[in-house]
Amino acid sequence: MTKKKIGILGASGYTGSDAVRLLARHPNAEITALTANTHAGKTMSEVFPHFFMLDLPRLVEWEKVDWTRLDAVFCGLPHGTTQEIIAAVLKANPGIKILDMSADFRLRDEDSYAQWYGHEHRAFELQGEAVYGLTELYREKITAARLVACPGCYPTAVLLALVPLAKAKLIDVDDIIIDAKSGVTGAGRGLKQNTLFSEAGEGLSPYSIGSHRHSAEIEQEIGVAAGSAVTVNFTPHLIPMARGEFCTSYVKLNGATPDDLRAELEKAYANEPFAHVTKKGVLPQTQNVRGSNYVQIGVVADRIKNRAIVLSTLDNLVKGSAGQAIQNMNLMFGLPETTGLEQIALFP
Template sequence: MAKKKIGILGASGYTGADAVRLLARHPNAEITALTANTHAGKAMSEVFPHFFMLDLPKLVEWEKVDCTQLDAVFCGLPHGTTQEIIAAVLKANPGIKILDMSADFRLRNKDSYAQWYGHEHRALELQGEAVYGLTELYREKITAARLVACPGCYPTAVLVALVPLAKAKLIDVDDIVIDAKSGITGAGRGLKQNTLFSEAGEGLSPYSVGTHRHSAEIEQEIGVAAGSAVTVNFTPHLIPMARGEFCTSYVKLNGATPDDLRAELEKAYADEPFVHVAKKGVLPQTQNVRGSNYVQIGVVADRIKNRAIVLSTLDNLVKGSAGQAIQNMNLMFALPETTGLAQIALFP
């Protein structure tokens, strides 16, 4: 099979850079276009020096990319800017595959999008076409899609852990509390005071308490699994490490036991290459998945009667973003799903 020609829009951000890192060694992909309007004209190694060994195209403005020469585009642009750009790409090349790593096409309801993101959706004709790209839940639809909305990092960690339990009605979906923690890369590469080393280096900070936009994705997908509208308690935090994410979900049991929850997860993911359910007594840790496309899940009995604690961890830039996008690309091109994603976690 000839290598697929890949463009990465927004390659100067962390998710774009991790897409480059992974795709550069993908046997069926060739990166032929990289965009970053604020760094146009630069070599990728000027923006990310760790790419010094790679022969990559120079960064250009997205408008200068000839999309008719591409097989797929990975979009790592901020939400709100992606809709019109993706519409333009698809107009130029209707057969291209789009892997959108922004939030712009994740929510199916246009009113919900406007509520959470503060403006009307600017590509409604595509919003209905987009497939939510949580691979383990929507594999068949992803395979046939041309536009995949790759999930957020928090929703991926939470939904992989909770959707099978909600679908099996083992937990009360009206009583879910999620304590989530992410490395600083989750806040993006832009200069912000709260992510400066002296501000974030030795502290743990909650943010967007009760208002984080990923709540909408989590509620959307747990609601689909449960067959009813869902509202969750979701509180994210920034922790002083570069990459990694850990979600602790406190759930009420519907007559089930923690062992029942673990058994249901083991059944759901028995054949999944990237989801690992830890054995009883083994606790997931961020260092177990750092730099890899794996998710690790664990279940622990709560001291409170009829409750359990579900733990899930992933690398926010890999399975939480670029890695899952590549997993979806593999499906869209009928490639083995694990191609280019066999990296073992980087430890220590």
């Protein structure tokens, strides 16, 4: 197969740079355009020195890219800045494939988007064709899509752990508590006081309590699985490590046992290349998936009667972002889903 010509919007961010890292060794991809308006004119290795060995195009403003020459574009821009740019890219090249790693097309309801993101959607005419890019749940739709809205990192970990259980009605979807922790790359590369080493290191801090925007994605997709509106209790934390994510979900059982939950998850992911359910007594750990596209899920009985604890972990920049986007790109181009993504976790 001729290599697909790939562009990356927002290549100077963490998700954009991890897309570069993975695509640089993808046998069917050729990176031909990289944008970063604030770093325009620089080489990628000036922004990320670990790319010193790669022959990559220089960073340019997005307006200067000839989109008609590209087969696919990955978007690593912040939410709110993506919608109009993607609309312009699709106008220039209606046949291009869009892998959006921002939040701009994840929510199907226009009012919900405005509520959670503080402004009206600026390209809602495209929302109807956007497919929510959680690969294990929407594989067939992704394969036929032009615009894929790749999920957030927290929703990916939580939904892979809970959607099969909600669909099978093994848990009470009105009683879900999610305690989530992410490495500081989840907060982006911009200068923020709370992510300075002296403030984030050697400590654990909650943020966006009761109001984190990923709650909307989690509720949307669990609601689809359950067939009813859902509200979850979701609290995220920043943990002092660069990458990685761990979600602990506390659930009430619907006449099931923790072993039933594990069996349902094993059935759901029996043929999945990247979703792994641990054996009874084996606990997921962030170091088991660091740098890889794998997600690890475990189930433990709570000592409180009729409750269980579902654990899930992934690398927030890979399966939680760029890796899952590439997994979806592979589907969209009819490639083996695992192409370019079979890296083993980096341990220790």
